[in-house]
Amino acid sequence: MRAPLLALRNVTRAFSRGPYELPVLRHVSLKVDAGQVVGVFGQRAAGKTTLLKIAAGLEAPDAGTVQFDGRDVGALSRREAARVLRHEVGWVERAGPASEELTVFDWLRLPLLGRDRGEARRRSHAALERLGVRDCADEPWRNLADGERVHVALAQALVREPRLLVVDDPTAGLDLIERERVVSLLHAVADDGVGVLIAAPDLHALRRADEVFSLAGGGLVGPPDPPPEERGAVIDFPGRRSA
Amino acid sequence: MKHVVLGLLREQRGYGYDLQQRLDRRFGFLRLSETAVYKLLNRLEDDGLIAQDGRRPVTQRRAAPPVLYAITERGTREFERWMGSPCSRAGSREELHVKIKLSEPTDLPQLIEMTLRDEQECIAELAALPQAHLDQLADAQGPWSEVAALLVDDAHVARLQVTIEWLQRARAVMQRRLAAGTGPRRLVR
Numbered sequence: 001m002r003a004p005l006l007a008l009r010n011v012t013r014a015f016s017r018g019p020y021e022l023p024v025l026r027h028v029s030l031k032v033d034a035g036q037v038v039g040v041f042g043q044r045a046a047g048k049t050t051l052l053k054i055a056a057g058l059e060a061p062d063a064g065t066v067q068f069d070g071r072d073v074g075a076l077s078r079r080e081a082a083r084v085l086r087h088e089v090g091w092v093e094r095a096g097p098a099s100e101e102l103t104v105f106d107w108l109r110l111p112l113l114g115r116d117r118g119e120a121r122r123r124s125h126a127a128l129e130r131l132g133v134r135d136c137a138d139e140p141w142r143n144l145a146d147g148e149r150v151h152v153a154l155a156q157a158l159v160r161e162p163r164l165l166v167v168d169d170p171t172a173g174l175d176l177i178e179r180e181r182v183v184s185l186l187h188a189v190a191d192d193g194v195g196v197l198i199a200a201p202d203l204h205a206l207r208r209a210d211e212v213f214s215l216a217g218g219g220l221v222g223p224p225d226p227p228p229e230e231r232g233a234v235i236d237f238p239g240r241r242s243a
Numbered sequence: 244m245k246h247v248v249l250g251l252l253r254e255q256r257g258y259g260y261d262l263q264q265r266l267d268r269r270f271g272f273l274r275l276s277e278t279a280v281y282k283l284l285n286r287l288e289d290d291g292l293i294a295q296d297g298r299r300p301v302t303q304r305r306a307a308p309p310v311l312y313a314i315t316e317r318g319t320r321e322f323e324r325w326m327g328s329p330c331s332r333a334g335s336r337e338e339l340h341v342k343i344k345l346s347e348p349t350d351l352p353q354l355i356e357m358t359l360r361d362e363q364e365c366i367a368e369l370a371a372l373p374q375a376h377l378d379q380l381a382d383a384q385g386p387w388s389e390v391a392a393l394l395v396d397d398a399h400v401a402r403l404q405v406t407i408e409w410l411q412r413a414r415a416v417m418q419r420r421l422a423a424g425t426g427p428r429r430l431v432r
Contacts, residue, residue, distance in 0.1 A: 043408055176397060177390070203404035204397065208374065212366055216411035217418060223370060224363040 003070030004031040005195040006055060006164055011064035013050055024050045026218035027064070032164065032195040037187060039206025040199040042215035048199035049168055051215065055197055056091045056166040057081060068164070086111065090162030090194075092170065094153050100142035104128070104152050107141065111160050127155040131185065146173040150182055158189065165189055167198045171205040183208055244275065248283055249292060249322040250345030252314040256296055259284055259309060269344060272337070284312060292318035327353050329360060336361065336406065343413070351421045358414040365407050372399055 013025040024047040032038045032055075042048040053059040054066060057073050066073045068084055076084065097107040105124055112120035128134045131151040136144060144152060150170060157165055167186065171179040183205060190196045198206060199215075206212050213220045251257065251265050263280045266273070275283075287293045296313035314322070326346070330338040339357055346354055 041404075041407065043411060046411075176393065180393060203369065203407070204400050207369065207372070207396070207400050212369055214362060214366060214407055214411070216362075217415060221359060221362050221366065223367040224360065 003067065005034045005036075005069060006030075006032040006197065007065075007067040008051075008055060008061075009065045009067070011051075011054055011061040011066065013047075013054065013059075013061050023218050025054070025061070028215075028218070028220050029064075030055075030213065030220060032197050034163065034195050035190050035193045036211070037190045037196045037198065037209045039209035039212045040197070040215050040220070041201070041203050041206055041212060042199060043201055046201075046215045047218060048201070048215060052166050052168050052197065052199050056089050056164075057085050058091065087160055088163045090157030090160055090165045092153050092157040092165065092167040094149065094168065094170075094172075096141045096144075096149060096153065101140050103138055103140050104133070104144070104155075105137040107152075108156050108159050111156070123159050123161070124155075127159040128152070130158070131155045147178045150174065150178075151185075154182070154185065154189075162194065164195045164197065167196065169200050169202070169205075170198060171200060171202055176204075179204060244273065244279075245283055245287055245292070246322055246325045247273065247341055247345065248280070248287060249314055249318050249325075250341075252293055252312060253319060253322055254345075256311055256313040258311055262312070270341065273341075287318070288312070291315060292321055326350055330357060348420065348424060351417050351424075355414055355417050355421070358410045358417070362407055362410045362414075365403050365410070369400065369403050372396065 008028060008030045011025055011028045011030075012023075014021045014023045016022075028051065030038065030040075030051075040048060040051060050059065054061050057066065057068070060074060068088065073081060073084065097110075105128075108124040108127060109120045112123060125134065125137070128137055131154055133148055133151040133155065136148055136152055141149070141152075154167075154170070157167075165186070170182050170186065174182060179202075186196050186198065187208060198209065200206055203212075211222070213222045215221075247266065247270055248262065251262060251269075257265065259281055262284070263275075263277050266275055266280060284293065288295070292315060293312050294315050295310050297311045326342060330336075330342070339354075339361060342350075342357070343354060
């Protein structure tokens with residue numbers, strides 16, 4: 001059987017605050033297959049962004065494993081891990097570029113530095129075209145409206161042609177119609193074989209996902225009683241009686 | 244419904260009228276009429292779940308003296324069985340609300356489990372909602388029928404989101420309470 005594109009197993013993460021330890025994720029297991037959209041619902045400070053950063057390889061868990069395409073990300077050399085991060089995982093950065101003065105086109109080309117300039121240009125334009133924001137190409141980030149920023153951020157992640165797209169709160173600040181367009185786009189990306197992991201405090205953004213989990217108290221909750229071998233989530237929190 | 248009355252009697256014995264008042268105050272949303280309460284009391288007594296525990300002395304001659312009811316051992320066992328049983332699917336949230344109101348700290352582990360099960364059901368409900376067809380939504384002048392379908396879908400999802408958020412909040416509060424109750428006691432000087 002083919003390994004899932006992304007597999008988190010028993011991932012645990014806590015933050016230290018002086019003498020205290022704040023558990024954020026407890027024994028979280030989750031997988032995303034190629035072409036699948038997986039959604040994680042969580043309220044503010046539920047640990048969504050931490051989960052996504054770990055899934056995207058931007059942060060390491062305290063315990064547990066993250067496998068990308070069957071390979072343990074924690075065991076990769078730094079060089080290999082950087083390659084996976086740069087080329088295979090698309091992290092959607094809604095905060096935009098470090099400088100708000102950077103034009104959309106230049107921001108899109110950044111991950112393609114070192115490649116053929118013509119190809120970088122072609123891919124950047126193609127990504128903007130696909131997301132319907134080609135007209136924004138020469139605009140600096142600061143001039144963009146909220147809806148445009150979401151689309152441009154998605155284009156910036158897609159320009160690398162990643163195999164996994166990791167998206168944090170893609171529909172914040174959007175109206176109902178814009179929200180549906182963004183969700184449709186994410187599904188269109190998945191239809192091309194990309195695995196899509198979305199976390200959001202808005203259930204509407206996850207409404208059409210293939211699988212939905214909710215994150216609270218550090219544990220993931222999924223639909224009831226999946227057979228153990230198909231189980232996407234391990235639930236563990238204080239007060240839960242052992243089965 | 245009978246378990247609500249059993250729960251109230253477990254807290255404290257009561258006369259029919261007094262029980263009806265307590266029910267109204269705490270479980271007004273169940274909309275139980277006075278007649279329904281008395282019928283329920285008779286049935287519970289017939290089933291041996293509650294028993295008469297004396298009568299209030301009356302001053303008026305002709306009026307029947309009010310009966311004081313108390314829960315029996317069998318009634319307590321039945322209440323505890325219900326408290327620990329999963330909420331029935333239909334109207335389960337209302338049943339969960341009733342259980343929370345009648346609960347004691349010892350019931351927390353099973354209530355936590357119930358909020359979890361309910362949250363799982365919400366996620367299953369989300370998956371089971373019929374998908375609105377939104378093929379032409381990208382066009383601002385697309386058919387109104389699609390936008391209308393989306394609005395209704397939006398309402399269903401919003402309801403599920405509010406429920407999940409409440410279940411998570413409720414669980415967090417119960418877990419904190421449970422952890423505080425079982426942890427080492429703080430020394431007070």
